Amino acid sequence: xxxxxxxxxxxxxxxxxxxxxxxxxxxxxxxxxxxxxxxxxxxxxxxxxxxxxxxxxxxxxxxxxxxxxxxxxxxxxxxxxxxxxxxxxxxxxxxxxxxxxxxxxxxxxxxxxxxxxxxxxxxxxxxxxxxxxxxxxxxxxxxxxxxxxxxxxxxxxxxxxxxxxxxxxxxxxxxxxxxxxxxxxxxxxxxxxxxxxxxxxxxxxxxxxxxxxxxxxxxxxxxx
Amino acid sequence: xxxxxxxxxxxxxxxxxxxxxxxxxxxxxxxxxxxxxxxxxxxxxxxxxxxxxxxxxxxxxxxxxxxxxxxxxxxxxxxxxxxxxxxxxxxxxxxxxxxxxxxxxxxxxxxxxxxxxxxxxxxxxxxxxxxxxxxxxxxxxxxxxxxxxxxxxxxxxxxxxxxxxxxxxxxxxxxxxxxxxxxxxxxxxxxxxxxxxxxxxxxxxxxxxxxxxxxxxxxxxxxxxxxxxxxxxxxxxxxxxxxxxxxxxxxxxxxxxxxxxxxxxxxxxxxxxxxxxxxxxxxxxxxxxxxxxxxxxxxxxxxxxxxxxxxxxxxxxxxxxxxxxxxxxxxxxxxxxxxxxxxxxxxxxxxxxxxxxxxxxxxxxxxxxxxxxxxxxxxxxxxxxxxxxxxxxxxxxxxxxxxxxxxx
Numbered sequence: 001x002x003x004x005x006x007x008x009x010x011x012x013x014x015x016x017x018x019x020x021x022x023x024x025x026x027x028x029x030x031x032x033x034x035x036x037x038x039x040x041x042x043x044x045x046x047x048x049x050x051x052x053x054x055x056x057x058x059x060x061x062x063x064x065x066x067x068x069x070x071x072x073x074x075x076x077x078x079x080x081x082x083x084x085x086x087x088x089x090x091x092x093x094x095x096x097x098x099x100x101x102x103x104x105x106x107x108x109x110x111x112x113x114x115x116x117x118x119x120x121x122x123x124x125x126x127x128x129x130x131x132x133x134x135x136x137x138x139x140x141x142x143x144x145x146x147x148x149x150x151x152x153x154x155x156x157x158x159x160x161x162x163x164x165x166x167x168x169x170x171x172x173x174x175x176x177x178x179x180x181x182x183x184x185x186x187x188x189x190x191x192x193x194x195x196x197x198x199x200x201x202x203x204x205x206x207x208x209x210x211x212x213x214x215x216x217x218x219x220x221x222x223x224x
Numbered sequence: 225x226x227x228x229x230x231x232x233x234x235x236x237x238x239x240x241x242x243x244x245x246x247x248x249x250x251x252x253x254x255x256x257x258x259x260x261x262x263x264x265x266x267x268x269x270x271x272x273x274x275x276x277x278x279x280x281x282x283x284x285x286x287x288x289x290x291x292x293x294x295x296x297x298x299x300x301x302x303x304x305x306x307x308x309x310x311x312x313x314x315x316x317x318x319x320x321x322x323x324x325x326x327x328x329x330x331x332x333x334x335x336x337x338x339x340x341x342x343x344x345x346x347x348x349x350x351x352x353x354x355x356x357x358x359x360x361x362x363x364x365x366x367x368x369x370x371x372x373x374x375x376x377x378x379x380x381x382x383x384x385x386x387x388x389x390x391x392x393x394x395x396x397x398x399x400x401x402x403x404x405x406x407x408x409x410x411x412x413x414x415x416x417x418x419x420x421x422x423x424x425x426x427x428x429x430x431x432x433x434x435x436x437x438x439x440x441x442x443x444x445x446x447x448x449x450x451x452x453x454x455x456x457x458x459x460x461x462x463x464x465x466x467x468x469x470x471x472x473x474x475x476x477x478x479x480x481x482x483x484x485x486x487x488x489x490x491x492x493x494x495x496x497x498x499x500x501x502x503x504x505x506x507x508x509x510x511x512x513x514x515x516x517x518x519x520x521x522x523x524x525x526x527x528x529x530x531x532x533x534x535x536x537x538x539x540x541x542x543x544x545x546x547x548x549x550x551x552x553x554x555x556x557x558x559x560x561x562x563x564x565x566x567x568x569x570x571x572x573x574x575x576x577x578x579x580x581x582x583x584x585x586x587x588x589x590x591x592x593x594x595x596x597x598x599x600x601x602x603x604x605x606x607x608x609x610x611x612x613x614x615x616x617x618x619x620x621x622x623x624x625x626x627x628x629x630x631x632x
Contacts, residue, residue, distance in 0.1 A: 041503045044421045048457030054404040182323035197375030199260050202419045
């Protein structure tokens with residue numbers, strides 16, 4: 001798939017117009033359609049160019065702290081699409097893969113300046129005792145996370161528990177010293193509604209990019 | 225192009241291994257559940273049973289907790305019954321949420337969902353919510369099988385809000401809040417999903433008005449003959465597969481990337497094979513006849529994709545089919561003399577198969593209700609376990625019809 005050329009005058013990190021986003025999603029959808037549409041005679045893959053993104057529920061707001069010590073509220077990102085993942089840095093299972101995929105998504109969203117300005121990635125630790133600010137900084141560095149649009153969040157165990165509870169993100173220590181948890185990723189639209197829930201095990205960054213661009217292309221996406 | 229760093233190479237290697245190994249979850253184990261559900265990877269300790277009174281309308285349906293821990297002194301005993309607080313529901317199918325924290329138990333006749341917390345204390349489930357306005361909010365009735373997707377439940381609904389006409393798939397949050405309805409041209413029975421192809425298949429049976437009546441009153445014109453193939457992500461039907469009537473349970477082969485699966489037709493006494501072709505379209509053909517008097521009620525599978533298990537509700541036997549060659553399946557073994565066998569559940573290791581023997585109160589023909597166990601040998605042979613049988617014809621609250629099961 002070839003990325004469309006960035007429009008003249010645009011820059012990484014800057015907001016793009018609704019027309020640009022719509023053009024992007026049309027291009028991306030067409031490219032994915034060529035690869036996935038059975039009517040065109042191809043074996044389908046895991047990605048669909050036309051996602052159904054019903055409003056699932058209002059996303060519970062929270063206030064956490066990023067790895068630089070700054071307070072971050074989910075509602076700070078009204079008007080932007082947010083991809084919210086629950087991970088922990090010592091996870092031996094799917095978490096490294098999901099962080100790698102989010103790094104890929106960061107790259108994809110940077111191509112037209114959607115990253116940061118219109119779309120934000122949030123990785124919330126479910127293991128704040130291990131995942132100190134310093135550990136999260138190192139983890140972010142490992143995945144080349146650009147802090148202008150990808151933040152790693154934590155809080156004290158007591159405070160973060162309340163946030164995890166609102167997302168039904170329970171945790172259970174396992175004998176091997178790791179943590180069992182529901183391992184979901186949430187897509188929150190610019191109006192603060194949950195529009196998709198992904199399983200970490202089946203997360204596909206191409207689909208996530210299509211979904212992010214789809215909610216940004218909605219007519220009232222700029223309304224905060 | 226910039227060379228990859230050592231770390232990038234490590235991540236890439238991990239990702240490659242993970243992708244080659246399929247979804248980054250434990251190997252397929254507990255069969256016939258949604259692939260999004262956390263899997264059970266150790267011998268079961270508890271069996272949850274969704275049951276209803278022997279006399280419809282008299283007494284409450286309940287979720288029973290049964291000890292199936294071989295090391296337990298109370299092995300094979302009912303530990304607890306959690307009643308639902310209302311009558312006339314017709315307990316039928318149930319399903320776990322994706323995180324295995326809750327059980328959604330559906331009632332065929334009253335259009336209710338009973339949501340039980342089984343994570344806080346698995347031996348003491350707690351009824352945390354009753355969703356009793358399902359037909360009103362979804363425009364659909366006759367809830368059959370709850371099926372987990374991330375953070376949500378899809379429920380196959382047999383018919384329109386008044387119990388007649390085509391049904392659809394109702395989508396709810398795990399907490400029981402309505403999200404959306406997706407209409408179908410038939411009467412949905414069950415759902416299976418293969419995430420790697422973004423495909424969902426729904427089978428179909430009859431409307432709520434029909435299954436609430438006696439079989440002698442059933443009008444064949446109301447029988448569905450179809451599977452619907454969906455683009456899961458877009459929630460759109462993209463192909464209809466037509467076969468024998470009353471296409472009940474459907475199972476997708478478990479191997480990552482497997483393009484085929486099977487379903488049973490109760491009306492046609494047959495097993496059908498659906499298969500995804502290189503052109504992205506499915507073919508659908510009869511794979512086997514199960515016997516004229518079988519009237520299959522449930523279809524289960526072994527974790528290694530070698531066997532299918534068919535309960536013959538009328539034929540009083542449970543069949544094992546060898547599907548090692550998916551194009552030429554053959555009858556491998558049977559357990560005979562079991563009365564009105566219905567729902568089955570195969571354990572994570574493929575070595576045990578629990579089964580109940582009540583379908584729905586309008587079509588049961590024997591009051592000898594029970595939960596029994598079949599041991600499955602390494603050669604796929606079946607043997608009824610003489611040491612495990614719970615007799616529900618003489619339960620403390622009176623005769624009880626046992627139907628669906630989940631293990632924990």
